[in-house]
Amino acid sequence: MAETPIRLVIADDHPIVRDGLRGMFAGDPRFEVLGEAADGAQAVELARVVRPDVILMDLRMPGTDGVTAIKELARLGVPARVLVLTTYDTDRDVMPAIEAGATGYLLKDTGRDELIRAVRTAARGEAVLSPSVATRLLGQVRAPADPLSARELEILRLIAGGATNREAAARLFISEATVKSHVLHIYAKLGVNDRAAAVAAAFRSGLLTLDDD
Known part of the structure; x- marks a missing residue:
């Protein structure tokens, strides 16, 4: 029996990034790209209509940013898993995205095979974190960023x-x-x-x- 494709929405303000991601996933029968969005507001509206399994979400976009979009998706009850795909792994990017409800957080230097595995993992509702983000989160749990005297x-x-x-x-x-x-x-x-x-x-x-x- 054929595997049901994982249905994707790609949200990024750079057309070349969207094109690259679409090309990667559209050529794989395990995935179906339902649409693209250039900012968070478009991503929310598109996801509300097409109901994807996973949204690949950039964080820093003009207008509605990724964290705001993740919060809005949760408020609307859209069940899609959000996999953040960004260039930034600072505390002010990572923590708000995870707290808003992102299922995973990857950096854009992630390799093709790793990204495909991550999307499949996120579609199952399992957390996916790039190594640098996982290390940062562990540090947040273990001790404050500025240690006490x-x-x-x-x-x-x-x-x-x-x-x-x-x-x-x-x-x-x-x-x-x-x-x-x-x-x-x-x-x-x-x-x-x-x-x-x-x-x-x-x-x-x-x-x-x-x-x-």
Whole structure:
């Protein structure tokens, strides 16, 4: 029995990239290219109409960008898997795309065979990440991008134990104003806004463990 082709939409603002991807997939009987989009808004509208299995989505496009398009697809309940295909692997590109609901994230220097395998994997709903992106995500989970100083870790441990700023200042023989300054730096480095969130983020990233006093 013949394999049902994976139905694709290609979203990229560069015509030459779209042409190259279309040529790659259109010549393979395992795939069917349903259409192309030059920006995120076109990708959302096209996907809403043709209901593809996978959307190859660039991130930085004029008008509606890729992350906004991924969020809109989720809001509309379009079931397509989104496989990001971009040149960028910075934190400000990777994290929002994954959080918005992308199934995978690949870079445009990915080889043909690897890309074909990735699309087939994404169509099954399985995550696909390029090695550099996987390394970046692991780093995000393990520790904050800007590591805490020894003093900040001391204060964080005291906060986790329920100490107020005044109590932490007394324990460490520093001023309360200095503790407040360190706490603000801790919030900024962990990307949080309050004490409870800071403690939770520290446990998630391994900065604090249950063995800490």
